[in-house]
Amino acid sequence: MTLATFPASEPKPSWTRYFSFNTDAKVIGIQYIVLAFFFFLIGGLLAMIIRGELITPEADLVDRTVYNGIYTMHGTVMLFLFIFPVLNGLNNLLIPTMIGAPDMAFPRLNAVAFWLVPIFGVLLMSSFFVPGGPAYSGWWSYPPVSIQNPLGHLISGQGLWLTAVALSGVSSIMGAVNFVTTIIRMRAPGMGWFRMPVFCWTALAAQSLQLIGLPSLTGGAIMLLMDLVAGTTFYDPAGGGDPVLYQHFFWFYSHPAVYVIILPVFGIFSELFPVYARKPLFGYVYVALASFIIVGLGLIVWVHHMFPSGVAEWMRNLFMFTTMLIAVPTGVKVFAWLGTLWRGKLRLTTPMLFCLGGLFNFVFAGITGIMLATVPIDLHVSNTYFVVGHFHYVIYGAAVMGIFAGIYHWFPKFIGRMPYEGLGKLHFLLTFVGANLNFLPMHPLGLMGMPRRVSSYDPEFAFWNVLASLGAFLLGVSIIPFLLNMVSSWVRGPKATHNPWNAIGLEWLLPSPPAEDNFGEHVPVVISRPYGYGLGKPLVEHQAEIEQALALAEQQEAAR
């Protein structure tokens, strides 16, 4: 085998490629992530208005119609324009480099999937400016309230919302086809299933869920759009339809969607804990397989969102059992991470802190999740702030913190510069404290009986709401050190070596940032399982030579 040489004097690609129809997965990955954080700021601003309204019992900050539009758009933007795109960005960066592929299987489809995001993003944002305002029926858009269309215009906020969600589904299906194909077909020589990094296992599991579930949501949304604009009665009881049917279409996808979000974050935890504990991942095979058990169970739990909707008693019991079962594979993962940390040599870097904080929040969310699966408890707390608290612990407390961990960890690889540790740790501290202060008080509120989605509430709920709002404002502030860190380290951060964290993985055998076609012709042959920390076995053939060549190129670069 001839060794790869890494020319140090490649022409520097222009920054304008980030604004073009580029088919390089690494460019698309960064496009996804930057665009996602743009929408994260919009969604966050909406959250600030929500918490500003809820800091007092009366509906006094904005009109009730405005509040309803804003909470609807907050959920929609955060899910469809922040969290799915940011995860697809990480998939684009990590999947090809981790498995040694030059790019995604279908690069042009990949670019089309990305460019649909700004298109439906603009479509969704434009609904703020149509007469009547944006959709206001929550991100569930349950009929009949979602098809009331007060002004009766053909183009309404709700219609734009449904079109945007359907386009988001199309974009996600395109992405999923690509990710699944790439992982199955394009792994490096020697990388059998049980030599594949866990992030790729979780991405494969999550994207399989997208392929199975999304057609249900997309079809359900199109039928709702027909009810709204064409006068059909799929969900209208007066015309022989059934409003509860929509709830099945919606949750058949939207519960698995939670696993689409959390599985890759489990992947990030599984990648990062070994690096920063300097130990192999405990029970790698079990962790990898647990992802697919979660896929199987995740598809048969959706009715737990509908316990009070009027479903038969035997269905309530059945779906309670399946939901409870999900705790088992999830528990396997949590214990595996603890086993990885146990007797390790922990390095509390920014990515590690975000992982530890994310795990803390996730365990808490898991426990409230079991409570919500319990039918009699759910009948009391469903549609209350208890649920809002639970899923914000999952989505913000665990998933977003895991995503931040991943961004800090892989930033040097794909940007070629090191993020600043001080700002990173400040960001962690504000996020961890802010998230807990924001979301913990929602649990007592829900137990006391405060419904979600309310623009005003009885005075007995004021105390916990004030705390939650203060936490939210702290979370709003927490994003400032992150943005400062990203911008300043991207522009003038210290140059990153090819493996600044001393991590094991194919992506760390590439220069930082990698060449456009990653390993090109010279894909290394994988000879070991991932996470061989402390085992002293090389991951790939000729590993020492590859690392020497990378170090030499870095020295030459530094000398210039």
Place this chain on the structure above:
Amino acid sequence: MTPSPAQGPRFSPLSVIALIAWVGVLVALSMWMGQLSYHWLPVQASTAAPLVDGLFSFETAVGTFVFGGVISVMVWVIVMHRAEKYDASDAEPIEGNTRLEIIWTAIPFVLVMAIAVYAMRVNTTLGMLGPMEHIHLRSSVEQAGGYPGDRLPAEQVEVIARQWSWEFRYPGSDVSTTELHLAVDEPVTFRLVSEDVLHGFFIPAFRLKQDIVPGRAIDLNVTPTREGRYRLRDSQFSGTWFAANQADVVVESVEAHQAWLEAAARQPLQSGLSDASLEYAQRGQSRKAGWATVPPAPPPQVNVPGSNTQPHDG
């Protein structure tokens, strides 16, 4: 000697004692949290409430133990297993332990199944206290006021949810109201119907919640057990004045309830409570910008509007 990964680490007697003591502390803490959890819930005002609260207390205790255990391990490794400042070496490579994997698969499995079986038994008990609900398609006969079925308890109340008001009809007494009155310790059946969109019938003090689906009549049984004034809240988003769609529930003695019904029947029909209608009327004068809304349904004509501004117990 190289320790094999399949072999568990050996513990000194002192560390075993410390571990047992810590587990004891966690158990005590969990039981205390289980007791504390009753105070996080509203007063118990129905036969269902103690059952739900008992289950919640049990899960709070189990959850505290699990959370405490996991966090203990995390805190321990963060404090005790940090790398020295200039130590770049790896830790001892432990790749896994099949026996441990089996244990920590089996224990959660048994635990969640136990919780599910306990919860299912509570479901059955709740069902025996009165069928939790019974769904009909709304037929024209029912809309005309017929109440078929031989399992209905003493009192039946028709609950009509609208955008945005609650109307309660007592067909036996020919009374309608916008404040729900119930007799203590008497089973009652609500027949839940909606005139427009989905609503949710949620009385936190009763620990029950049921969506109201247009096109269906849903029967829901409950037995109030405590006199007092409680809140009924709409729990399924129903549009602009969703948050204001609340009513008071008055639980009174059987005699007081009978007297109230008789007095109410003598009252002439008048406009019932509807905060939404009041706010909608003021909307034109307000300078606050708003987006489009469907107008509220006119307040129902009732014998007793009641009040929704008095202090409530939960």
